[in-house]
Amino acid sequence: MEIIKIFDTTLRDGEQSPGASMNTEEKIKxxxxxxxxxxxxxEAGFAAASPGDFEAISRISEVVQNSAICSLARxxxxxxxxxxxxLEKAKQKRIHTFIATSPIHMExxxxxxxxxxxxxxxxxxxxARSLCEDVEFSCEDACRSDxxxxxxxxxxxxxxxxxxxxxxxxxxxxxxxxLGNIIKxxxxxxxxxxxxxxxxxxxxxLAVANSLAGIQNGARQLECTINGLGERAGNTALExxxxxxxxxxxxxxxxxxxxxxxxxYASSKLVADITGIRPQPNKAIVGKNAFAHESGIHxxxxxxxxxxxxxxxxxxxxxxxxxxxxxxxHSGRAAFKDKLASLGFIELTQDALDSAFEKFKVLxxxxxxxxxxxxRALLTEEVTKIPQVFELLALQISSDSNGVxxxxxxIQKDGISRIDAAIGNGSVDAILKTIDRIxxxxxxxxxxxxxxxxxxxxxxxxxxVKAEFEQNKPAFIGHGLHLDTLQATAKAYIGALNSYLSMRxxxxx
Ligand code: KIV
Ligand code: ZN
Numbered sequence: 440m441e442i443i444k445i446f447d448t449t450l451r452d453g454e455q456s457p458g459a460s461m462n463t464e465e466k467i468k469x470x471x472x473x474x475x476x477x478x479x480x481x482e483a484g485f486a487a488a489s490p491g492d493f494e495a496i497s498r499i500s501e502v503v504q505n506s507a508i509c510s511l512a513r514x515x516x517x518x519x520x521x522x523x524x525x526l527e528k529a530k531q532k533r534i535h536t537f538i539a540t541s542p543i544h545m546e547x548x549x550x551x552x553x554x555x556x557x558x559x560x561x562x563x564x565x566x567a568r569s570l571c572e573d574v575e576f577s578c579e580d581a582c583r584s585d586x587x588x589x590x591x592x593x594x595x596x597x598x599x600x601x602x603x604x605x606x607x608x609x610x611x612x613x614x615x616x617x618l619g620n621i622i623k624x625x626x627x628x629x630x631x632x633x634x635x636x637x638x639x640x641x642x643x644x645l646a647v648a649n650s651l652a653g654i655q656n657g658a659r660q661l662e663c664t665i666n667g668l669g670e671r672a673g674n675t676a677l678e679x680x681x682x683x684x685x686x687x688x689x690x691x692x693x694x695x696x697x698x699x700x701x702x703x704y705a706s707s708k709l710v711a712d713i714t715g716i717r718p719q720p721n722k723a724i725v726g727k728n729a730f731a732h733e734s735g736i737h738x739x740x741x742x743x744x745x746x747x748x749x750x751x752x753x754x755x756x757x758x759x760x761x762x763x764x765x766x767x768x769h770s771g772r773a774a775f776k777d778k779l780a781s782l783g784f785i786e787l788t789q790d791a792l793d794s795a796f797e798k799f800k801v802l803x804x805x806x807x808x809x810x811x812x813x814x815r816a817l818l819t820e821e822v823t824k825i826p827q828v829f830e831l832l833a834l835q836i837s838s839d840s841n842g843v844x845x846x847x848x849x850i851q852k853d854g855i856s857r858i859d860a861a862i863g864n865g866s867v868d869a870i871l872k873t874i875d876r877i878x879x880x881x882x883x884x885x886x887x888x889x890x891x892x893x894x895x896x897x898x899x900x901x902x903x904v905k906a907e908f909e910q911n912k913p914a915f916i917g918h919g920l921h922l923d924t925l926q927a928t929a930k931a932y933i934g935a936l937n938s939y940l941s942m943r944x945x946x947x948x
Contacts, residue, residue, distance in 0.1 A: 440693050443684065444479040444660040446636065447677060449710060450495070451482040451511055453668035458886060458905060459714040460913050462938045463495045463945075464825045470499040472709050473665075474506050475783070476702040478677075480533055480660075485511040486525035487518040491945035493525050500529035507531035507573065514538040514563035523570035534567040535605075536560075537577035540584040540592055557592055561599045568600035577638065581606035582613045582621055589621075590628045597633045603660055604633045608649055611642030611672060619652035626657030636660035639675045641667060646675040651683060654694065661696075665710045666718045666725060678703045678724040678756065686751050704757040705783040712819045715888055715903035715916055724756055757783070759811050766814070768803035772796055782811060784818045795821045802899070805922055810893040816901055820920050828940045829878055832856055834929050836866050846873045848929065870929050880936055882906040885914045889924055902927040908939045915939040 450466055450473075453459060461469065466483070473481045483499045484492035500508045508529040510522035514536050526532040538549070538560050545551055551559070560576065567574040576596040578589060593604050606625060608618060618639070626635055637653030637660070639646040650661055667676030681698045684691050707725035711717045720727040730753040732741050740747035759782065766778055775796055779787065787795075798817050803809055832849040839845065839862070846869040847860040859877045863869030867887070875881050886905035891898035899920055907914040917934025919927035 440695055441659070443654060443658075443694055443696050444634070444636075445477075445677065445681065445696050445698055446480040446482065446509070446638075446660050446662045447473050447476075447478040447664065448482040448638075448662055448674065449473070449664040449668055449677075450499075451484050452638075452662075452670060452674050453664040453710070454484070455670045456668045456673065456714070456716065458914070459668055459716060460916070461713055462825055462915070462942050463491065463498060464941075465713045465823050466495040467498055467502060468823050469709060469713060470503050470508075471786075472702070472706050472783075474503050475699070476706050477697045477699045478506050479697060480507040480509050482509045482511060482535060482662075484525075487512060487521040489945065491942055493521065494945055496522075496525035497528060500526050500532070504530055507533050509533040509535050509575070512536045512563075512567070514559045516563075516566055519563060519567050519570065523567075526571065531573070532571055533573040533575055533603075534571045535575040535577065536563045536567050537579050537605075538563070539579035539609075540589060541580035542585065543583065544580050553588055557595050560592055561595050564596045564599040564601045573603075574601050575603035575605055575636070576601035577605040577607055577636075579607060580609040582608040582618060583610065586621065586624055589625065593625060593629050593633075597629060602633055603636050604629065605636035605638050605660070605662065606653075606658075607638035607662075608640060608646075609638075611640035611646060613639075613645070613649055615645065615648045615652035618649040619656040622653045622656040622658050634659050636662060637675075638662035640670065641672040641674065644672070646673070647679045647683070650675045650680055654684075654691070665706050666716070666722070668710065668714070668716065676723070678707060682724050682751060682756065685755075700755050701757040702783065704759075708815065709819065712816075712918070713823060713916070715886065715905065715918075717890075729753075730758060766799070766803075766809055768800065770803075775799060778811075778814060779818060782815055782818070784822070787818075787822070791818075791821045791824075802922075806895075806897050806899070808893075808895060812893040813899055816892045816899060816920050820918060823918075825934075825938055825941045828852060828937050829874075829933050831926075831929050831933050834870065834926055836869070836925055844869045846870045846929075848873045848877065850874065850877045850933070852878075866925055867928055870925060871932055874929065874932055874936070878936060880908050880939075882908050882932065882936065884932075887928075889927075892920070897922065900924040900927045902931040904928070904931040904935050906932060906935045906939075908936060915942070 483496040486493045512518035512522040522534045635658045637658045639649040663675040663677040667673040737748045830851045835847045844866045845862040849858045861872040888903045902919040905914045915935045915938040917931040919930030921927035
């Protein structure tokens with residue numbers, strides 16, 4: 440058996456996806472889930488990018504035990520030193536440094552001669568090796584670089600101490616056969632002196648196919664993200680490459696990963712819940728319809744033999760098998776805890792468990808049927824909770840005689856409740872305006888999504904808002920869960936404000 444290392448970059452390249460920024464608590468929660476999933480390396484961020492990234496990497500380094508934690512660093516001393524510092528507490532650590540090697544990047548972006556690029560790469564790797572045993576080097580835009588130059592850089596950085604050589608298709612340009620040939624050439628050049636790695640972007644929809652071509656030609660590390668999140672069209676989707684290797688053993692023979700595939704669904708859900716970016720319904724492996732059989736002919740075949748229409752089973756990727764009624768208002772704490780464990784929520788603090796149980800009981804009083812998805816939503820809200828500077832106490836929506844809506848809201852801060860009201864262009868606008876008046880912040884709404892968590896007219900509404908509280912600074916995501924959409928909206932907007940306040944000191948001014 441030969442292991443393909445899974446290098447997950449959801450927390451770094453994934454977070455670069457437009458609108459996918461996460462706060463520190465959310466990143467820690469996701470890092471723990473990636474550890475459960477069994478990734479070999481997780482790129483937890485880019486330490487020099489912002490104090491927020493630095494803080495997230497160092498806190499993840501403290502809590503994750505079984506995966507190596509990695510920080511990205513440009514090939515400059517200050518970045519590499521920052522990465523090493525952020526990783527100080529990690530049990531297993533890796534510094535990942537990079538510089539571009541393609542003619543277009545060297546001439547226009549770096550304004551450097553190839554000889555200077557090699558020198559910088561070697562210096563960066565040497566410095567990184569003096570601070571960390573495990574160093575990865577990436578030739579950014581490798582797949583549009585001159586192959587001879589690529590080999591020269593490869594041998595130089597390996598000599599300087601790089602143990603992994605990553606060859607990204609940074610702009611998602613290559614076709615599988617071309618990418619396979621690049622890896623083959625490099626493999627014949629470096630042999631076993633370093634692990635070759637692929638990092639593919641999906642601009643032409645070929646990231647997964649290209650990654651597999653890389654593996655078939657000698658790459659032994661695969662860089663990928665949950666749900667294929669990432670810059671522009673995203674990166675290679677972890678769940679797809681892992682399930683291809685598992686399902687097509689006839690082609691990939693003795694190649695395998697250490698991924699616990701039963702954690703795939705929980706990982707995908709968590710990323711979607713945190714970022715508010717849901718995979719499309721027909722997305723392979725984790726889309727809502729990936730294992731749904733709609734037509735009568737298919738259903739008939741499935742009942743006779745699942746393999747008529749299924750090449751892998753939903754349970755292999757951890758999709759809960761019974762999405763029926765789960766628990767009711769008479770269920771006790773022990774049954775609730777068992778259900779949480781079956782949904783992958785283990786290692787909960789007593790506080791989180793108590794608070795979720797209380798919310799579950801309240802929900803049972805209001806909602807006839809409580810599904811797995813309701814419980815999952817309640818728990819995700821609980822475990823990604825950030826310090827509540829502002830807390831919603833009450834919300835009432837009315838309209839005047841002309842039908843103009845107004846919101847009356849009471850919010851608590853530091854134990855003191857404040858009440859105000861405002862009219863708006865619609866109920867949502869009235870709610871946000873009132874919250875702004877009470878809090879003294881002026882948010883700009885960048886995105887607003889509502890979805891039903893489960894089935895039925897009494898389904899819980901999950902609202903995700905993205906709002907900017909400082910001009911030209913990152914927008915923050917907030918989540919609100921409630922049977923009433925407008926209540927959920929207020930909770931989500933206040934959540935985004937709380938998230939901003941918890942990260943404010945960590946945003947680069
Ligand atoms: O796509 C890319 O080239 C990258 C590098 C920084 C590895 O993300
Ligand atoms: Zn990338």
